[in-house]
Amino acid sequence: MGLDMYAYFVKMEDAISDTDCNLAYEQVENFYWRKNHHLHNWMEKLWETKTGNTDRKDFNCEKIRLSMKDIDELEKAIKTWEIDDSEPFSSFSFKKYTSNMKEYDLQFCREAKEAIEAGYAVYYDSWW
Numbered sequence: 001m002g003l004d005m006y007a008y009f010v011k012m013e014d015a016i017s018d019t020d021c022n023l024a025y026e027q028v029e030n031f032y033w034r035k036n037h038h039l040h041n042w043m044e045k046l047w048e049t050k051t052g053n054t055d056r057k058d059f060n061c062e063k064i065r066l067s068m069k070d071i072d073e074l075e076k077a078i079k080t081w082e083i084d085d086s087e088p089f090s091s092f093s094f095k096k097y098t099s100n101m102k103e104y105d106l107q108f109c110r111e112a113k114e115a116i117e118a119g120y121a122v123y124y125d126s127w128w
Contacts, residue, residue: 005126007031015121075109
């Protein structure tokens with residue numbers, strides 16, 4: 001068991017809301033992470049803000065749409081290492097946010113911005 005995380009770039013006509021989109025059967029994730037708890041925690045806080053739901057156990061297999069502003073804020077948190085909230089919010093013990101994680105997450109930010117500029121919607125999804 002563990003945390004699997006995905007980002008999808010979907011056609012605008014498939015974007016339904018901030019928390020839902022149509023994914024084609026053959027849709028492959030544009031980005032995949034495994035156990036990047038720091039990024040997931042950031043996304044969870046965004047989801048809480050957009051939905052008003054603060055019950056963390058509900059953020060499993062839930063999509064969240066990222067706007068250009070959201071991605072700018074994420075990019076800032078990554079670049080300043082603010083995303084590294086090594087103080088666990090639960091009984092889980094997370095590994096430190098590494099340079100390799102940082103580079104991959106910044107690559108995601110760059111490609112997500114390009115996708116939005118090209119007319120796509122960007123969604124994050126995860127599965128515990």
